[in-house]
Amino acid sequence: MRIKSVTPMSVSYPEPNDNNNTRYLTFCRIEAEDGTVGWGEAITQFPEVARPIGMLIEGLAPQLVGCDPLDNVAIWRKLRQHTWWYSYRGGMAAFAISAIDIALWDLKGKILGQPLVQLLGGAVRERLPVIASTHAFKPSLEEEAERHGRYVREEGYQGVKIGFGKRGEARLGYDFDRDVTFMRLLREAVGAKGDIMIDRGQSLVWDLGHAIKLTNALEEYGLRWIEEPLEPSDIEGFRKLRLHVKTLIATGEREWTADAFQRLIATGIVDVVGCDPGRAEGITGTRKVIEHVEAADVWFNAHAWSSAIVTAASLALSASSPRCLVFELKPIRNPMQHELVTTPFEQHDGWIDVPMEPGLGVDVQESVLEKYRL
Numbered sequence: 001m002r003i004k005s006v007t008p009m010s011v012s013y014p015e016p017n018d019n020n021n022t023r024y025l026t027f028c029r030i031e032a033e034d035g036t037v038g039w040g041e042a043i044t045q046f047p048e049v050a051r052p053i054g055m056l057i058e059g060l061a062p063q064l065v066g067c068d069p070l071d072n073v074a075i076w077r078k079l080r081q082h083t084w085w086y087s088y089r090g091g092m093a094a095f096a097i098s099a100i101d102i103a104l105w106d107l108k109g110k111i112l113g114q115p116l117v118q119l120l121g122g123a124v125r126e127r128l129p130v131i132a133s134t135h136a137f138k139p140s141l142e143e144e145a146e147r148h149g150r151y152v153r154e155e156g157y158q159g160v161k162i163g164f165g166k167r168g169e170a171r172l173g174y175d176f177d178r179d180v181t182f183m184r185l186l187r188e189a190v191g192a193k194g195d196i197m198i199d200r201g202q203s204l205v206w207d208l209g210h211a212i213k214l215t216n217a218l219e220e221y222g223l224r225w226i227e228e229p230l231e232p233s234d235i236e237g238f239r240k241l242r243l244h245v246k247t248l249i250a251t252g253e254r255e256w257t258a259d260a261f262q263r264l265i266a267t268g269i270v271d272v273v274g275c276d277p278g279r280a281e282g283i284t285g286t287r288k289v290i291e292h293v294e295a296a297d298v299w300f301n302a303h304a305w306s307s308a309i310v311t312a313a314s315l316a317l318s319a320s321s322p323r324c325l326v327f328e329l330k331p332i333r334n335p336m337q338h339e340l341v342t343t344p345f346e347q348h349d350g351w352i353d354v355p356m357e358p359g360l361g362v363d364v365q366e367s368v369l370e371k372y373r374l
């Protein structure tokens with residue numbers, strides 16, 4: 001079997017979980033000579049990068065056409081070797097490699113008739129606990145606490161992860177007293193058992209003293225983890241932070257490559273390693289990250305806040321390791337989860353099943369990609 005074609009496709013779409021902000025993704029469609037198709041994704045986010053990643057995939061395509069898609073890891077190595085000149089230790093080529101690599105794993109699974117999780121060596125767990133991962137954007141704290149409480153009380157999610165400092169009028173992350181009030185309201189709304197995670201948006205500038213004081217205050221209401229309370233590069237700040245807080249510390253999502261994750265984990269400052277397969281060189285790159293996570297006995301957390309393609313890849317990767325705490329889903333229906341595939345991913349009573357159909361286990365609707373085409 002040989003690869004016949006490699007085709008990028010970028011989209012723009014409104015994301016209701018992000019205050020209807022327009023988001024941009026770049027997909028990759030790889031077709032084998034028998035007509036079997038694999039799909040991949042890069043979480044490019046912005047138009048100025050979605051377009052060039054499409055061009056980059058087109059430029060790399062001749063290196064794939066004619067290759068055996070079952071040699072996917074060898075192809076991944078070849079692409080990394082080729083792109084080092086403009087993407088050493090990460091950068092834009094990591095997006096292109098991510099989309100191509102995910103598509104190749106999907107294609108391989110479809111050709112062999114095996115689900116991705118089996119190609120990765122098998123599921124440690126057949127289902128994963130699910131939290132609702134959202135941004136707060138309404139001005140009323142009571143309203144936002146109640147909305148997130150409903151995800152747990154009524155929809156069954158096992159917890160919520162909320163981004164502070166995001167678009168909209170919630171203005172969370174700017175005022176200590178207001179943030180603590182929100183946490184109190186949120187705990188009341190979520191109930192005693194639900195997980196609560198807080199993620200500092202990068203528009204917020206906190207210093208070490210504030211990060212310690214706020215994390216300590218939020219801990220009083222049962223904080224499961226604090227995500228990137230300081231700039232991820234501030235390793236010394238994180239070191240000092242963890243001497244003063246009890247909660248788990250999450251970071252990692254800005255890294256591109258497994259060796260960067262290895263260096264981050266080696267600092268000893270991270271408990272929950274955030275990693276997006278649509279950015280960190282695909283499934284092949286993320287598997288390597290998980291190996292580092294497992295060696296250090298920390299936790300892996302897929303940054304799967306994009307389309308159903310990255311969700312499918314993240315589910316298989318997360319289920320392949322015992323070091324996954326929870327799985328994040330966006331709670332509000334959205335085009336790239338609920339329109340893109342015929343059977344969208346849903347949680348049931350706080351759990352999600354790992355796809356067991358061949359490849360990624362999703363049926364991509366090309367008409368939806370046309371509808372949102374950039």
Ligand SMILES: [Mg+2]
Pocket residue numbers: 199227228253274
């Ligand atoms: Mg985050």
